Amino acid sequence: MPNRLSERIASLEWESLQQALDEQGFAKIPPLLDKEQCEDIIRTYDQPTLFRSTIDMSRYRFGMGEYKYYQAPLPNILQQLREGFYPELAKTANRWLEQLGHTAVYPASLGEFLDHCHQQGQVRSTPLILKYEAGGYNCLHQDLYGEVYFPFQVVFVLNQREVDYSGGEFLLVEQRPRAQSRGHVITLEQGAGLVFPTTQRPVSGTRGFYRTTLRHGVSTITSGTRYSLGIIFHDAK
Numbered sequence: 001m002p003n004r005l006s007e008r009i010a011s012l013e014w015e016s017l018q019q020a021l022d023e024q025g026f027a028k029i030p031p032l033l034d035k036e037q038c039e040d041i042i043r044t045y046d047q048p049t050l051f052r053s054t055i056d057m058s059r060y061r062f063g064m065g066e067y068k069y070y071q072a073p074l075p076n077i078l079q080q081l082r083e084g085f086y087p088e089l090a091k092t093a094n095r096w097l098e099q100l101g102h103t104a105v106y107p108a109s110l111g112e113f114l115d116h117c118h119q120q121g122q123v124r125s126t127p128l129i130l131k132y133e134a135g136g137y138n139c140l141h142q143d144l145y146g147e148v149y150f151p152f153q154v155v156f157v158l159n160q161r162e163v164d165y166s167g168g169e170f171l172l173v174e175q176r177p178r179a180q181s182r183g184h185v186i187t188l189e190q191g192a193g194l195v196f197p198t199t200q201r202p203v204s205g206t207r208g209f210y211r212t213t214l215r216h217g218v219s220t221i222t223s224g225t226r227y228s229l230g231i232i233f234h235d236a237k
C-alpha cells in the first residue's frame, strides 16, 4: 500500500460507506492497514510509556482480556486514523441528528470536537488496544466517557482470522423499541475496520425516523490471540 494513510482514508468510497451507515447502521472498511502496520501497532502493546492505563477486563466483569488506553499525544498512525475518519463521519453524525429532530452539532474537524470535549472536562485520551487470548471475550457494552460523545467509533482487527486466532467475531446488537433485539456477527480481515454507532441510530419507519440502541462486543476467542485497535473520538472524564 504505497500512499499515506490519510490519503487512503480520504479515497475510501465514502458515498457507499455513508449509504451503508444509513441503511444498516454500520459499515465495513476494506483492509486499510497493511500487515506491517498491524504488527507495528501490536508492538506498541509492550511499550508502557505509550499508555495511560491498563484494564484487566475480568476484574470489572467486562469480559476476559486486557486493554490499554493510549496516552496523548497518540502514536502517529492512530492520530492519522482518528483525524482522517472524523470529518466524513461527522457529516453522517449531523445528518442523523437532523433525522431525529435535533440540530447538527458536530464540528467539521476533530480538533474542534476535542476542544469541546476538553472544555467539558473530558480530557483523557480514549483510543485503545485490546488483547484477547483463547477463552477471551468482550461483553456487550457502549463506550461512553462523559456527557459529550461522538456517535460513531471505528475498530480495526490487527491479526489474521483463522491463522492467528479463531472465534472472536465482532458482535453488534440492536435493541429496537417495543420489539425483540437483532444481532449482527461481523468478521474482519487483518487490517480491516468497522464503523459502528456508539449508542443509537435512526431507522426509517412508516411514520418518520425512530431510534434504536446499540451495544457491541466480541464473541469468545476459541484459539490463538486477537488484538484490536479501537478508535473512539470523544475523550474521557
Ligand SMILES: O=C(O)CCC(=O)C(=O)O
Pocket (backbone or CB within 6 Å): 130, 138, 143, 153, 154, 155, 170, 216, 217, 218, 228, 229, 230, 231
Ligand atoms: O475487540 C473488538 O473488536 C471490540 C473492541 C471494542 O469494544 C471497541 O473498539 O470499542
Ligand SMILES: [Fe+2]
Pocket (backbone or CB within 6 Å): 141, 142, 143, 216, 230
Ligand atoms: Fe467497545
